[in-house]
Amino acid sequence: MQAIGKSPQEQPNNDSDHCSSGHEGSFLDDFSDVDSADDEVITKTVSDEDSKLAFLRRMGYKEADASIAITRCGTEATISELADFICAAQIAKAEDAFFAEDEKKPKHLDKQKKRSFLESEVLEKKRQKGLENGDDEGVRLPNPMVGFGVPTEPGIVTRRTLSEAAIGPPFFYYENVALAPKGVWQTISRFLYDVEPEFVDSKHFCAAARKRGYVHNLPIHNRFPLLPLPPNTIHEALPLTRKWWPAWDERTKLNCLQTCIASAKLTEKIRKALEAYEGEPPLHVQKFIMDECRKWNLVWVGRNKVAPLEADEVEMLLGFPRNHTRGGGISRTDRYKSLGNSFQVDTVAYHLSSLKDLFPGGINVLSLFSGIGGAEVALHRLGIRLKNVVSVEISNVNRSIMSCWWEQTNQTGNLIHIEDVQHLTADRLEQLMNMYGSFDLVVGGSPCNNLAGSNRHHRDGLEGKESSLFFDYCRILDVVKNLTSRYS
DNA sequence: ATAATAATGAAACTCGCG
DNA sequence: CGCGAGTTTCATTATTAT
Structure with missing residues (x-):
């Protein structure tokens, strides 16, 4: 509860108003010496500034504080930097108050002190940002990317210490792309109780790569894989391709399965290029x-x-049952999209497998950003009974895919659909928990749109339009955690 | 209207070398 | 250690076809 506890909603209470009114002038005065004062930059980033302001407001910060932070840090500052700045400002405020009462300093000296403190905070952030291949604090991707262990190399790490705040109930499992813009995983980790992400490439589970980070508080000893083990190479997964596979194509694994496929133009271009030659x-x-x-x-x-x-092949490689996303009115294009946005089932199942012994009678699941139900399929295949599943998913074709699967697998529990995470309020959650009991697992991967490398247009990080829904995952998890501890 | 098609780089990583 | 070459990436948008 550290990160969240420190966070927006409860924070500004103590000293918000003397922060904004009292010293606003001095903050604004300082602006002149901050970085570049290009006219172009400023006009170009006005809308950016607005969106950041709105975003900070949505995170629960006071508008005045957010506004000061943006003014002070510059419009280039990331949301996380801005949030840090507000925290620093409040600490400084507290210190000021302390010193003001303790010793009787002249007022301007107080200001001076705070200014330099905040200055150093900003410089520190800039410095960290400036350090390209980071050092101490940076989240590093493991090489090989096997997290705390994979079936072929189990027990790389068998023990870890979670912060008090991170320990369940409920268990939680959060997923997103590993290769996000810099600083994103630091922020994600900080908001999820400082749990160290487990970075895993699904090429260690199946025939396709899928580099993802998973933040969870699940036990990591005695995990086991789904059986039967899925095909591990391209040849095993797609045996018919072997006949035509040239020796000079040395691939044994596919790259990440995405939401779009190559054009016919390209495959034709390749055919033409090859037909010009006999042999190699x-x-x-x-x-x-x-x-x-x-x-x-x-x-x-x-x-x-x-x-x-x-x-069909993507479906199989990701570990879904055959025809899972087929039919039911989904277009071919949308099918690729839904699959490309999904979990790799074997990977996620391996991580969730430690729940099996803990919940022999089954579990209640809160599934956010459910998509086509990767988590549910994984739990089902692990033989963990799904008692009540509250599934939040904005896409109606995805919800329909999930419903069909639920029917076809003869589930004995209840499936409850909710459309939008933003409508899942604390009241609604309390209502659901009163009706179905507390949640044992909160699982989900929030949108990667604004984090993914393939996005040419709006790769703007966690504050991006869709990816900022991560903070709804945090909000909801926090509410569930508080409600759970209250009733047990 | 809805669906299929094609065009559109850059950030951030790994690796090897001097 | 730094540097440069090589590699990978849960996509968006505009246009055309159905």
Whole structure:
């Protein structure tokens, strides 16, 4: 409860108004010497500034505090930097109050002191940001990316100490892309009780890569994989491609399965390029083709013929049952999209497997950003009974996919749909918990739209339009945690 | 209207070398 | 250690087809 406890909602209470009114002038005065004062930059970032302001407001900060932070840190500052600044300002405020009562300093000296304190805070942040390949505090990706262990290498780490605030109930499991912009995982970790993320590449579970970070408070000893083990190489997963696979294509694993597939134009271009030669093409042609094959996950389906994966194949590689996303009115395009946004079931199941012994009678699940139900499928395949599942998912085709699966697997529990996480208020949560009992697991991966490397247009980090829903995950988890501790 | 198609780089990582 | 080359990435938007 550290991170959240320190956070917005409860924080500004103590000393918010003398923060805003009293010293506003001095903050504004200081602005002149902050960084660049380019006219262009300022006009260009006005809307950006507005959105950040709105965002900080949504996080629960007072408008005045948020406004000061933006003015002081500059419009280039990230949300997390701004949040840090507000915290620092409040600490400084408290210290000021302390000193003011303790010793009787002249007022201007007080100001001076605070200014330098805040200055150093800002400089510290800038310094951390400036350090490219970070050092001490930076979250580093493990190499190989196997987290606390994978089935082939179990028990890399068997013990870890969680902060008091992180320990359940409920258990929680949060997921997002590992290769997010810098600073994102620090923020995610800080908001989730400072739990160290477990970074895992699903290529250690199946035939396709999927680099993801998982923040959870689950036990990490005695995990076990789903059986049967899924195909581990491209050849095992797609045996028909072997016949056409050229020796100079040395791939054994596919790259990350995404939401879009290659164009027909590209596969035709590759075919034409190959048909110009008998036998092996020259190296520069091989290079071109391999680059495209890796970029678009193309596989060999005939002589000189490559093709993108079929949706069925993506489904299988991600560990979903056959036809899980097929039919029911979903378009082919949307099917790729839903699959591309989903969990790799075997990976997630391995992490969740430690729950099986703990809940022999089944569990209640709060599933946020459920998508096509990767978490539910994983739990089901682990043989963990789903008693009550409250599933929050904005897309109606995804909700319908989940409903169909629920029916087809003859679930004995209840499935409750909610459309929007933003409508899942504390009152509604209390109501649900009174009706169905407390939640044993809060699971979900919030939108990666604004974090993912493939996004050319709006890769603007956690404060992005969709990715900021991460903070709703935090909010909801916090409410569930508080309600749970109250009733047990 | 809805669905399919195609065009659109950059940030941040890894690795090897001097 | 720093540097540069090489590699990977849960996508958005505009346009065309159905």
